[in-house]
Amino acid sequence: MHRVKRNSPPVDTTDPAYLESLMQFARELGLDRVGVTDASPLSRARVALHDRNARGLSDTMGFTYRNPSRSTDPNTAVEGARSIIVAARSYHSDQPDHPGGISARVARYAQDDHYTPLRQALQKVALRLRADGYRAVVFADENNLVDREVAYRAGLGWFGKNANILLPGAGSFFSLGSIVTTAVLAPASQPAPDGCGTCRACYDECPTQAIVADGVIDARRCLAWLVQKPGIFQREFRVALGDRLYGCDDCQTSCPPTVRLHSRHHARIAPIAGPGAFVDVIELLNETNENLLARFGAWYLADRDPRWLRRNGLIILGNIAPVDSSAVENSVMSPVEIVLRRYLSDIDPMLRLHALWAAVRLGRRDLVEYLASDPDESVRDEYSQIDSIPIRAVAS
Numbered sequence: 251m252h253r254v255k256r257n258s259p260p261v262d263t264t265d266p267a268y269l270e271s272l273m274q275f276a277r278e279l280g281l282d283r284v285g286v287t288d289a290s291p292l293s294r295a296r297v298a299l300h301d302r303n304a305r306g307l308s309d310t311m312g313f314t315y316r317n318p319s320r321s322t323d324p325n326t327a328v329e330g331a332r333s334i335i336v337a338a339r340s341y342h343s344d345q346p347d348h349p350g351g352i353s354a355r356v357a358r359y360a361q362d363d364h365y366t367p368l369r370q371a372l373q374k375v376a377l378r379l380r381a382d383g384y385r386a387v388v389f390a391d392e393n394n395l396v397d398r399e400v401a402y403r404a405g406l407g408w409f410g411k412n413a414n415i416l417l418p419g420a421g422s423f424f425s426l427g428s429i430v431t432t433a434v435l436a437p438a439s440q441p442a443p444d445g446c447g448t449c450r451a452c453y454d455e456c457p458t459q460a461i462v463a464d465g466v467i468d469a470r471r472c473l474a475w476l477v478q479k480p481g482i483f484q485r486e487f488r489v490a491l492g493d494r495l496y497g498c499d500d501c502q503t504s505c506p507p508t509v510r511l512h513s514r515h516h517a518r519i520a521p522i523a524g525p526g527a528f529v530d531v532i533e534l535l536n537e538t539n540e541n542l543l544a545r546f547g548a549w550y551l552a553d554r555d556p557r558w559l560r561r562n563g564l565i566i567l568g569n570i571a572p573v574d575s576s577a578v579e580n581s582v583m584s585p586v587e588i589v590l591r592r593y594l595s596d597i598d599p600m601l602r603l604h605a606l607w608a609a610v611r612l613g614r615r616d617l618v619e620y621l622a623s624d625p626d627e628s629v630r631d632e633y634s635q636i637d638s639i640p641i642r643a644v645a646s
């Protein structure tokens with residue numbers, strides 16, 4: 251047991267043996283790759299954040315974009331910071347087969363809570379640094395630090411053209427986290443070499459052309475942001491959303507090194523306790539807010555409001571429900587029609603609007619005519635554009 255050595259001078263962390271034992275400890279805790287960078291400001295990331303804010307590429311995102319001076323200065327995060335230990339932890343697991351039915355997809359990083367074990371492991375390493383006389387604070391996916399930039403500086407991986415950090419020999423299905431500490435530790439001597447070369451597969455496979463330059467994502471087009479963004483889902487991207495309920499993996503599942511290497515890399519095939527890889531859309535749309543938060547509460551939901559998931563679910567319904575499944579059969583309403591009717595008369599105009607789109611896309615214009623005189627302007631506006639909704643097939 252490592253105890254706090256009160257009144258004893260801090261341990262000499264510049265000794266290479268100290269760093270090696272700390273790294274070893276981190277790896278034993280399940281962190282796949284660990285590296286070190288110094289705590290100087292993240293100048294490149296600061297310029298990028300300001301630039302993307304100025305060009306509108308960050309859309310309405312807050313996160314690290316809200317206060318670039320803060321998120322790129324480790325000394326604001328921890329006064330007197332000298333070093334940052336950066337770790338990558340795999341979130342790869344074998345993907346289950348499609349369960350059939352009207353099922354929405356969840357991106358790999360969101361299928362389970364991968365941040366808690368990452369943070370717990372980092373906390374144990376931080377505890378050891380504190381016991382040795384230093385301040386040490388853990389950050390993982392928070393607003394105070396740009397995780398990819400410190401990972402790059404710590405030599406963990408290269409910046410892919412898809413903006414992800416790819417680990418040599420292992421790809422990009424990794425979450426990143428850090429410990430900002432006052433201890434002086436030897437930083438990585440050089441960054442990992444670029445591994446993209448002439449490949450451009452992620453550009454080609456991105457469903458919305460959101461990669462606008464090497465390592466630059468236009469959040470206004472990126473489905474991973476649009477599924478989180480509150481408000482009306484932009485009409486332009488509703489068809490491209492396909493069956494994605496949360497997150498988008500296409501620029502990684504199309505990435506040759508990630509695809510090739512992640513299966514070779516030791517897979518984490520722990521039973522999935524989180525939301526899972528697929529979500530039954532009808533169940534989602536019939537679920538209570540309490541149950542939705544119990545299952546999906548770990549995700550970023552603006553104002554912790556599950557209506558954004560219902561919105562995504564309605565668009566997915568329009569995109570993937572069998573076109574004849576909403577029609578009346580033998581005088582019995584199908585589950586799709588029941589759920590559409592429910593949402594077409596929902597008290598929330600934002601949900602009525604997306605239900606209107608889904609119904610028309612499924613060829614059920616007959617269900618929505620009365621919304622032409624909806625009391626809410628946004629619903630009337632959606633109705634006024636009804637002829638531009640791409641109908642999958644008209645029910646005969």
Ligand code: B12
Nearest residue numbers: 298314357391396397409414415425426464465474497498
């Ligand atoms: C905001 C955010 C998003 C936003 C915006 C993403 C973005 N590109 O900025 C949205 C919601 C779209 C998003 C999506 C995703 N995210 Co995100 N996100 C974040 C968050 C909170 C901040 C990111 C940030 O500050 N970006 C700032 C910009 C300026 O950085 P950048 O885009 O990486 O730009 C750098 C490069 O352009 C590079 N660069 C400079 N010159 C050059 C030149 C070349 C040639 C190249 C290639 C690069 C390059 O320098 C820039 C500055 O560092 C971080 C967590 C955190 N606190 O850091 C997670 C984080 C980046 N996200 C993560 C994940 C897993 C994802 C998704 C894969 C999730 C999913 N499946 O849906 C997608 C991937 C989308 C994509 N292709 O980027 C992981 C990334 C892990 C990894 N291996 O890289 C992070 C680190 C969370 C974590 N702690 O694990 N995310």
Ligand code: SF4
Nearest residue numbers: 456472473498500501
């Ligand atoms: S996450 Fe999806 S939408 Fe965003 S850049 Fe990658 S492939 Fe494109």
Ligand code: SF4
Nearest residue numbers: 410411446449452505
């Ligand atoms: S798909 Fe190709 S270009 Fe894009 S990140 Fe992967 S290796 Fe790089």
